[in-house]
Amino acid sequence: MTINFDNVYLNNTSVVAGPFLYDGPLKGNFDDEYKDFYDGEKTYEDCEIKELIKSINILIKKEKNKKIDLMISSDLNNQLIVSNFASKNFGIPYLGVYNACASICEELIIAGSLLYNKDIHNIICTTSGHNMTSERTYRNPTEYGASKPEYSTFTVSSGTSCLVSDIKSSIKIESGTIGKVFDLNIKDSNDMGSAMTPSAVLTLFEHLKDLNRKPNYYDLIISGDLGKYGEKMFKELYKEEYGIELNNYIDSAVHIYNNEDKRVLAGGSGPSCLPSYVYSKIIPDMKSKKLKKVLLLATGALLNTTSVNQKKTIPCVCHAVSMEVI
């Protein structure tokens, strides 16, 4: 299901980076940073709420001439509690959405579609992630520290915001593909890269087919959080299934951390992994015309602890959003 947009533009963005991210390879590209998982708050949740509020505040400051009509937000906590509390501070109409780590593209597609409504002009899309709150939501108590296999990923701690608007800017959101939920019987919740890869391959194929494009139409195809091994499997599976070798594809999870640090295992993950990388690396590259056409593939593993304990497979989804410099 691919939608073409003709009046949707990406305006300013903001990233508040947490531990492991702020001093990684993207150091210095962030709007703000915090250095420990509490950041002066009493709980990890409060820290995540603070990081998200900070990121929204920075964006609103950058866009102070615009009237914000709506905010769409996502995080990994149960019932989106971080987004709910953060939005309480702003008095802006609010939609909470959840597609795990695929949320950013889900938000951009919803925002793009809503902008066809003549009463809506400016929409903030936010995501937040916090390594410790997601460890608690999906795995063991944070102090337990059970050893994880080297192919599992390490949730990115950051709050990200962007403004999607019908007022022209240099980056156009040109089309979006809403993916199907799909998995190939992967059950290991430590191996979300393997679980999500097939859904990402499927969405890329359908996006290209719907728009009658070849992969090399894009300067860069960038997936969300498949990790070090997922990146390899993605290329391999795409070649196996559709006979095309991708040479313009990367995974953001692999480029977000200092990979020599063994603690980050196979790389980043979480709803703010892809947007953190895109806002602090890809958007500046697009503004300086190094990249012109970029396809985002946000991948989400839609599991919860109950489904894992009941030995079910991990249902996954991937949404694509295409951005172009104009």
Next chain:
Amino acid sequence: MVIKMNADRYTKIRDKIIPKPKLFKKLLISFFIGGLIGVIGELLLMIYSSNESLSYNESSNLMMITLIFVASFLTAIGVFDKLVTLFGAGLIIPITGFAHSTTSSAMEYRKEGLVNGIGTNIFKLSGTVILYGVVSAYIFGIIRYIIFGG
């Protein structure tokens, strides 16, 4: 549209790329670290039981309390989880692991209150050990009674 991707073909790709866990190395580390904790326990037992006012049973209880205290203390100051990441099952299987899982659950949920937080969740991980410890004690007790007559 029919999705033509196939789980068997994907499994082959996955097996080729995902690294195999280094089982032998991990087992070896666990074996020696677990053994080391056994040695420490034995040493503590010798020290405590050399005190004439303590019986062997009392010394053995004291030894366990010492190990539990040290493990819980290291969990509380945020060291034990790093050691677990390094040494794996060698630290988790002995009584130190039991202490660690209980303390880490208590710490995790303390902000949710004494009853609904700590009370409800403290045995979240170690409840398994308690339940199956008691059940297997019964089973082996019965076997022992039948074979050796008590």
